[in-house]
Amino acid sequence: MKWNLEGLALLAASLTCAAPVHAQSATPAPGNETIDVAQLFATTCGWCHSDGGRAAGKGPQLMNTTRDDDYLRDRIKHGKSGAMPAFGETFSDAQIDQIIKYIRQLKPHEG
């Protein structure tokens, strides 16, 4: 094959495809794998959002939050200076969606 500009562009395109740039893609790209949010709260978020987000710690209770999805997404992505670390580098948008879904379905413990 003779290398020309078109070939290089194709090569570049196929290389970038390895990165999770296809938000619409049916198969989850690396970084879009499902995460265990309950586990995440047990390890990472639970320092400040106690009992899996059901109770306040250093941060507010997340269960029954009156904030909308955009607010929650923004807080998780960007954190708040001096209050909560930013997790935008840690999680993909799809994973943050999962976290929001988890928060929405939180219920008090049975019994």
Ligand code: HEC
């Ligand atoms: C170091 C403590 C700390 C950690 C760790 C932490 N948070 Fe927070 N979080 C806070 C504080 C404090 C606030 C309130 C910020 C404010 O004043 O708006 C907050 C706010 C939030 C909010 C907005 C809720 C609301 O009603 O204002 C969400 C959602 C949230 N955190 C999710 C998470 C998730 C998910 C994790 C783990 C990936 C996490 N937090 C880890 C301290 C923390």
